[in-house]
Amino acid sequence: MLPIIVLSLVVVCFGPTVGAVPVGSLDLNKEPFDLEARAIEMAPPAPQWVGAPQYPGDDTIGVQVERSGLIDTAKRWPKNATTGWYDFNYYITPNFTAAEKSLILVALNIIHRDIAKVAVRPWVSGKKEYVYIRKGLAGSGYVGMQKGGQIVNLEVSHLGTCMTKHTVLHELTHALGFHHEHTRPDRDSYLEIVQANIKPAYLHNFQKYSSQTVTTAGTAYDFASVMGYGLYSFAINPAQQTMKILPKWSHLTYGWGAEYSRTDITEINLMYP
């Protein structure tokens, strides 16, 4: 027990968080998430993808940023005045295989389970804001709620698979209003971005945002965030890193999990109080 306690004190006070264990703040009044999604019978209007992506695999297109949490409150999912929860209604197009659909439902369930005030439910007729999860364009989407249906693209492409629990949760968290962890205003205190080894078409995924656009909500840099990238992501030379941990933090483990880190949960709960 002792080493764990010491480590958690260190990370809270002085450094980035690592290897955090997700903690759910289950609202017992919320209905359990329907993992079979039996309620989906109708399809909502298919939204238009605005602005063709310039390149596949670009996972945040047409973004208005905020964690890297967006500050712009117009990009948040609206609170349901009746229930007091933020409705995050979804529709999954029929193109996915049964296994892929199950994976998407598992990721949606993580949001419903871990984020106290966000209620994830299938789309119902008349609901104007919803996430339209469709197959295509690698893994991509917009950051923060878009008016009308909002597309989240997922597929297995030549760039690799976006059909993993980590990536599905990552893309859906963009839709909730979060940018990449490594675009935080303070990221240069933790990581060195190796621009020369990043494929030019993907450089913007490493663009740092100002504190006018994004907020870290006072949280420590989180090496375990589901919104992080791998240290070799989008490398020209795949044997070399695109992001390096600064020597100061080299004793810490870098790496995302397939679930939210503790800080992820804290930040999302702060955005949806």
Ligand SMILES: *[C@@H]1O[C@H](CO)[C@@H](O)[C@H](O)[C@H]1NC(C)=O
């Ligand atoms: C609010 O939630 C209730 C209960 O789930 C639902 O019937 C209602 O349609 C929701 N309101 C809006 C504006 O979506």
Ligand SMILES: *[C@@H]1O[C@H](CO)[C@@H](O)[C@H](O)[C@H]1NC(C)=O
């Ligand atoms: C998904 O299915 C729809 C309707 O059947 C079809 O129009 C669309 O092209 C399909 N998309 C993919 C990526 O297979």
